[in-house]
Amino acid sequence: MSQEQGSGLLLLGVGGGGCRLAASVRSAYGEGLRVVCADTDAQPLRPVAGAGMSAVLLGGSRLSGHGTGGDAILGRLAAQDDLETLRAQMQHVRTVVILASLGGGTGGGATPEIVKALHDMGMATVCFVTRPFVFEGEARAKSADRVLPMIEENADSLIVIPQDDLFSDAREDMLGDAIQVSESLISAGVTLLWRLVTKPGFIQLDPERLHKMVLQGGNARFGFASASGADRARHAVEALKSCRLLRKGDSLSKASAVMLGILAGPDLRLSEIGEVMGALRSHAPKGCLIEMGTVLDAQYEGRIELVALSFESWVAAVSQSATPAKDAAPPAAAEPPVADAFPIQPGSRRSRAKGSKLSFGATGRGKFRDVEPTLHEGQDLDVPTYIRRGIALER
Amino acid sequence: MAIPPIAALEIGTSRTVVCVGESDGGRIKITGVGSYPTIGVRKGQMFDLVQARTGVETAVKLAEKQSDVSIWQVLMALSGGHILATVNPGMVTIRSSDHVVSRDDIDEVTENAKEVQIDPERQVLHTITQSFTVDDQPGIVKPEGMRCKMLTLNVMAVHGVKSRVENAVNVAKSAELEVTDVAFSGVCAALAALTAEQKRNGVVLIDLGGGTTNYIAYSNDVVAAVGSVGVGGDHVTNDIALAFNIPLNRAEELKRAEGAALIDSEGGARRVALKADVGFEERMLNCKALHTVINARMDETLRVVRSRLHDAGVLPHVGGGVVLTGGGAYLRKVTELAQRIFGVPCRIGMPVNVDGLDKVEQPASLCTAAGLVLYGHMTYEDRGMLAPVKNIFKGWFRR
Known part of the structure; x- marks a missing residue:
């Protein structure tokens, strides 16, 4: 627990x-x-x-x-x-x-x-x-x-x-x-x-790193592949590259950050990790941040499983130093330097400009535009409820 | 005691209503009703005093004609989001040697509790006595003759912003009417529509007006919460107008003809025609979208009331259900919606405590004005439960 x-x-x-x-x-x-x-x-x-x-x-x-x-x-x-x-x-x-x-x-x-x-x-x-x-x-x-x-x-x-x-x-x-x-x-x-x-692994990808990755992640693609037998590392990478979920490798070649997991049995060799990473690095664009982790589990004996999250619009957080991403501009809602190891901030972390399609100024209030607004828990009740609740109307 | 006819004026956001009521000592009979569309009022606040005056004058004339009296003094109902209620406790120690509560003690504690401290820009509309606490025993209605050391009385003061109250009164004054007293619309509607049994069981009355939604909750015969939300039927109309890009008057027609507070899942993709008008071609609108817009608004409004009642701790004590009054109560399926939100039975409230409104169309929308007549009678007889702050009763009418 x-x-x-x-x-x-x-x-x-x-x-x-x-x-x-x-x-x-x-x-x-x-x-x-x-x-x-x-x-x-x-x-x-x-x-x-x-x-x-x-x-x-x-x-x-x-x-x-x-x-x-x-x-x-x-x-x-x-x-x-x-x-x-x-x-x-x-x-x-x-x-x-x-x-x-x-x-x-x-x-x-x-x-x-x-x-x-x-x-x-x-x-x-x-x-x-x-x-x-x-x-x-x-x-x-x-x-x-x-x-x-x-x-x-x-x-x-x-x-x-x-x-x-x-x-x-x-x-x-x-x-x-x-x-x-x-x-x-x-x-x-x-x-x-x-x-x-x-699960503990030798090269661990901890929840902290996942948290960090996803915070600025944006849209991502997700793919996985597995292979066994001789030459399994090369086969697994090839399978990952041709995974339809990653648009047959297209997504990986455009990614600005990739989180890759290697799951294998105790028989995983160092050279195999090297082969996977090498193939991925040569496939991904220059400056792409690749976070890698391994899990060794007896049930994967003789097999190798790869799971990849490829972020196409990942922007490194301001405070992170290990950022090869080219345009590491601070996000619109710049995070204040927090001493706290867990910068949990309520409210907007990502720039909302992209997603918010509902920009209503004075017009959304209609006939109430020159009346003192009725406010309730921070909302302007004069703006139609269906707009504030984001309900799409069937036409 | 003979009481002269009493006239009540309600300048609502959509209609101005004047009610005249007379009593032969028993129940009150409404002898005249005048109603005329209001212009110049939004969300219960006066915007155009001249236009609002026209509405008052016309409504008064209609009521005069029907009741055959000449009106020059009125009581006035007020609403608007600025109206709030504060509960104020008053306390006295029982000094007599036998510690028995006397009439004087009750008078003293009442005086004491009515001294409510409010913002100097606000004005108390009325004070409502809740219940007494005898030592640590709360909920006592008649403490006279009980033994205790300390007597406490909670008084609820309903108050509003002075300037807005004055603006409303000024409209009546400009129509050459004298305003003898003002009262909160929600309290008035409750007087007309709620029965003694409902008040005992606990009940919520929600007055769905054009510009505001007023509510009043009773539990154990005592007014437990009072308030007003600046959202009403006009908001529904405005939402529809914005959603379908149609003028407000067309939106109002559409709301009355096809509106419903619940989304009709059986209707499927039913479409309604919006008839051609000057400058407008005939259009077909999706009925489900219309109901969605209305449902979102009504759901939200009722939920705001619910959360206010929840904060006041009244919600568990309203077994008597929810009563809806005002024009909004006639929106289709609004009682079903309220039933879902509050989880108790809900119905439309009729002005049951007065006579003479049986043949009127949409009687629930007359609850406030009818209740105001009752309020006038009660304060005239000074029964004490609802005491006006200013008692200025002179001759009421000229015959």
Whole structure:
């Protein structure tokens, strides 16, 4: 328990898809992983509590635990209803990894609201969100596209996983299997990342470094590969480079920072680490910051697994000296020099200019523009509620 | 005691209402109602005194005609976000040798508690006695004859910004009316719409006005919280106008015709036509988007009230439910929304404590004016629970 708390990491699944992913990460990782599942549907949450994870029912008073029926607005309102309950789960947490599948009501509606709340609490958030399969239809894809900018606005790192990219083109899976396979692939990747950060290794990638990386991370891509047998190191790097999730290596060659994890058995040789790193360095652009960590575990005997997070717009924090990034300009909301080792700052860390599309000056107030504003908890109530809540209207 | 007819004036953000009420010693009968659209008032505050005066004059004329009296003195209802309530305790030690609370002790503690310290720019509208505490036993309504050493009385003072109160009174004055007393709209609506049983069980009355939302909560027969939020039906209209880029009058029509406080999931992609008008082509609007805009606003407004009541610690004591009055109470599905937010039954409040309003359209929107007539009668008889600060009762009417 103390180790879980000490890491300051928490895995949060939002919505049906997100909760299934979180649960499968948990079962792959085993004990010692703090998982919170938040959903509007009470049914899948029931087994969660029994499995040693925390469950938070969103919008119980509004939806009576029946889910949203795919309505993102309901999901959003449900999250607003129960933010306090969720906040109570966030003690001793500094970095939250959020899993959600977009396109639905809870994953799509509640996630932006939750990310914003966590951001306002001063936590670093890493969001793994999946985009629906093409075969799921245009409506779901559109709904996912609407939500993404809202998440991007407040998430420190956003990793979008298009589910279609998990499969090679000519794959002839059963429809039902496809979702299951994609879930297991994503959860395998997240589990690898988690092990990397929390399990002791010889070259450790600790939660602190993850926290630092994701704080300025922006949009990221996420990929993983594995190989075994002779020449496994070279094969693994090749597989990583051709990983569709990393746009077949395109993402790596443009990255400004890469976090790479090597997971292998005790038979990992130094020359193999050298080979992986060498290949990656030659592939990545000059000045790219590469953070590397290893985990040695008997269960990886004879194999090598690589997991990579590639940040395309990573900007080094001002106080960090080891920054080869070229334009290491201070971010818009410049951090004051804090003596505290854990600079947790509530409010905006990233420049919001990119994400905020809702700039409303006097016009948003309409007929109330020359009246003394009605203020409540820092909000101008004369501005339409749907604008302040960021609700997208169907036209 | 014969009481002359009493006239009540409410300059609301959307309508100016005048009610005349008479009593034959029993219940009060509303004998005249005059109502006219208000111009020049936003969020309960006067902006254009001249235009607001026209509304008052017309409403008074209509009420005079119907009730066959000539009005020259009125009571006035006030609302607006500036109105606040402060609870002030008063204390006396019972000095008599047998420690029995006497009438004098009660008078003294009442005087004591009514000396509320407020900002010099504010003015007390009325003081409402809550309950007595006899030594450490709270919640006593009639302490006379009880034995104790210390008697405490909590008095709630409702107060507003002086200049705004004066501005409102000046509108009436400019229409050649004398304002004999002012009262907070929320208190008035409660007088007209709440029954004794509801007050005993604990109840919240939310008056959904055009420019402001006023609330008053009773628990155990005592006024536990009073307040006003500067958000009302005009905000809903404004939100709609901005969302669909249409003029405010079209938005108001649309709200009345098609508006609902809950998002209708069964309606699917129903669309409503916005008829062509001068300079406007006919347009089709998504009904769900309209309901979304309204739902967001109403949800927020009711939640602000809920959080205020929560902060005042009243929320667990309102088993009698939520009563909605004002024009906003007629928004479709607003009672269902309030029921979800407060978790207690909710209904539209009618002016049940007065007679003569059965045939009026949308009686819930007349609760404030009708209640103000009741307030006038109560203070005239001086029953003590709601004592006006200034008692200036001369002759009320010229016949």
